[in-house]
Amino acid sequence: MHDHAPAAGGIRSAGHRRLLTISLCLTATIMVVQVIGAILTGSLALLADAAHMFTDASALLIALIAAAVAARPADDRRTFGYQRAEVFGALINAVILIALAGWVGVEAIGRLIDPGEVEVAGGLMLVVAAVGLIANAISMWLLSRAQRTSINVRGAYLEVMGDLIGSAMVIVAAIVIVTTGWMPADAIASMFIAVMIIPRAISLLREVFSVLAESAPKGTAVGEIRTHLLGYEGVVGVHDVHVWQLTRGAPVFTAHVTVAPEMFADGRSAALLNEMQSCLAEHFDVEHSTFQIEPAEQSDCEPHHA
Numbered sequence: 393m394h395d396h397a398p399a400a401g402g403i404r405s406a407g408h409r410r411l412l413t414i415s416l417c418l419t420a421t422i423m424v425v426q427v428i429g430a431i432l433t434g435s436l437a438l439l440a441d442a443a444h445m446f447t448d449a450s451a452l453l454i455a456l457i458a459a460a461v462a463a464r465p466a467d468d469r470r471t472f473g474y475q476r477a478e479v480f481g482a483l484i485n486a487v488i489l490i491a492l493a494g495w496v497g498v499e500a501i502g503r504l505i506d507p508g509e510v511e512v513a514g515g516l517m518l519v520v521a522a523v524g525l526i527a528n529a530i531s532m533w534l535l536s537r538a539q540r541t542s543i544n545v546r547g548a549y550l551e552v553m554g555d556l557i558g559s560a561m562v563i564v565a566a567i568v569i570v571t572t573g574w575m576p577a578d579a580i581a582s583m584f585i586a587v588m589i590i591p592r593a594i595s596l597l598r599e600v601f602s603v604l605a606e607s608a609p610k611g612t613a614v615g616e617i618r619t620h621l622l623g624y625e626g627v628v629g630v631h632d633v634h635v636w637q638l639t640r641g642a643p644v645f646t647a648h649v650t651v652a653p654e655m656f657a658d659g660r661s662a663a664l665l666n667e668m669q670s671c672l673a674e675h676f677d678v679e680h681s682t683f684q685i686e687p688a689e690q691s692d693c694e695p696h697h698a
Contacts, residue, residue: 409456409463411538412548415531416452419552422527423449429520433513436503437565437581438520440496441558444585445524447492448551457481475638476603478542483600485547489554489593493586500582512578514569521562528556542639546599550592558585606636609643617676621647621668626655628688635678645672645681650688661685 423445430439466473531552539549565581568574599610608614618630629650637643649668655661665683672678 409460411534412452412456412545414534415548415552416449416456418527418531419445419452419555420449422524426520426524429516433517433520435512435517435562435566435578436499437558437562437578437585438517440499440582440585441521441524441555441562443496444492444551444555444558444589447488448548448555450488452548452551472638472644475642478639479600479603482547482596485551486593486596486600489551489589489596493589493593496582496589497586500579500586503579503582504576507576507579512569512575514566517578518563518566518570521559521566525556525559525563528552528559532556547596550596554585554589554592557588561585561588603637603639608635609637612643612676617645617672618647620671620675621649624664624667626652626660626664628652632684643678643680645676645678646683647681648684648686651685653687655685656687 423442426438426442426445429435430442464474532549535545535549535552539546561581561584565577568577602610612635614633614635617635618633621627621630627649630647631650632646632648634646635643649664651661651664655664665685668683669681672681
C-alpha cells in the first residue's frame with residue numbers, strides 16, 4: 393500500500409518525460425566535460441565515469457522513448473495500452489549497466505597489472521569530478537519522486553545514482569593523487585565504479601523479471617486483500633485470485649467472488665461490486681480490478697484455484 397497524500401508542487405512534480413529530458417540534458421553535458429577532462433588528465437577513472445555517463449545518456453534516451461510509447465492509448469490489439477514499454481526500457485538499461493561494469497573492471501585490472509608510465513593530472517581531475525557530482529545530485533533530486541511510481545524512471549534513477557557514486561570515487565582518487573602522487577588510486581577508483589554498478593543492475597533485472605513473470609507486486613498482500621473482501625456482507629468465498637502488474641505502479645487484480653443467493657434476489661450484487669472495486673482502488677492502490685460475482689451453488693460445482 394502507498395501513501396495517498398497529494399504531491400507537493402515544483403519541478404519534481406513534472407511529467408516523467410519532462411524530468412527524463414532535463415536529466416538527459418544534464419547527463420549529456422557533463423559527459424562531454426568528463427571526456428575532455430579524461431583526455432586532458434589521463435585519468436582512467438574519469439574516462440570510466442564519462443563512459444558511464446554516455447551509457448546513462450543512452451539509457452535516459454531509451455527511457456524517454458519508452459515513456460512516450462507507454463503514453464499511447466490502448467487499442468483493440470493492445471487492450472492494456474503500451475505501459476509494458478517502460479519495462480522493456482528498464483530491461484535494456486539493466487543490460488547496459490552490466491556490460492559497462494564488465495568493461496570498466498577489465499580496463500582497471502589491466503592498468504593495475506601494467507601501469508606503464510601513467511601520469512594523471514589530479515587537480516583538473518578533481519575539478520571535473522566535482523562538477524559531475526553536482527550535476528548527478530541534481531538529476532537524482534529531479535527523478536527521486538517519479539522513480540517511486542515508474543519502473544522506467546527508476547532505471548534511469550539508478551543509473552544516475554551510479555554516476556553520482558562514480559563521481560565520488562573519482563574525487564577520492566583525485567585527492568589521493570594530488571596529496572600523495574600515488575597513481576594506482578585512479579585504477580582502483582575505476583574498479584569501485586564497476587563493483588557499485590552490478591548490485592543495482594541485478595536489482596533492476598529482478599524487478600523487470602518479476603513484472604514479466606506476472607508475479608504479485610512487491611508489498612502487495614494478496615492474503616490481506618482476500619480477507620478484506622471476505623469481510624463484506626453476503627460474500628461467502630473468494631477464489632481464483634490473480635494479482636500482477638503491467639509496470640511499476642500499475643497493478644491489475646482479478647478474482648471470483650462467491651456471494652449468498654439473496655444478494656442476487658435483493659439486487660445488491662451491483663452495489664457490492666462497486667464497493668469492492670472502490671476498496672481496492674482506495675486502500676490497496678489497485679485501480680484496475682475485475683470481479684466475477686457468482687452464486688454459491690454455482691461456485692460449488694467449479695474447481696477452485698489460488
